[in-house]
Amino acid sequence: MKRLFIIVPILLLLAAGAAAWWFILHAPKEPRVVEQPPPPPPEFVELTPMVLPLIQEGTVVFHLTLQVVLEVRPGAVDDIIFAERQLTDGFFSELHSLLAMRYVRERGDMPGFLGERLLMVGERLMGRGVILKVLVSELARRQPT
Secondary structure (H helix, E strand, C coil): CHHHHHHHHHHHHHHHHHHHHHHHHCCCCCCCCCCCCCCCCCEEEECCCEEEEEEECCEEEEEEEEEEEEEECCCCHHHHHHCHHHHHHHHHHHHHHHHCCHHHHCCCCHHHHHHHHHHHHHHHHHCCCCEEEEEEEEEEEECCC
């Protein structure tokens, strides 16, 4: 019986120590959050303003002046500047074909729609992911003299 009084407290102490080790010292640590640097901001390239004559039934109805700004991925500005002439030519072709359509002329959000179409032209010329967004703003609309 004396042995039982000695063994039981020792077993209880061992069990308490194992429980303390398991629940307190061996508690799972919170995962470390690795901070990643923020992605570099996109860069912008402003093209020369484009003056487009809007032709209806063989006569020029008005001249439309558009400003096109390209949002490009970081580090692609030199590629855009190198290909600016090809981009401008492709944009002129697309804008002439779009502005000849009555649906586009009467559309309310013409700069947004034109930006989407010019983005497709830019992706076709430069590859996907180089030009992120095309921002088109109308600077002037004037009647020919």
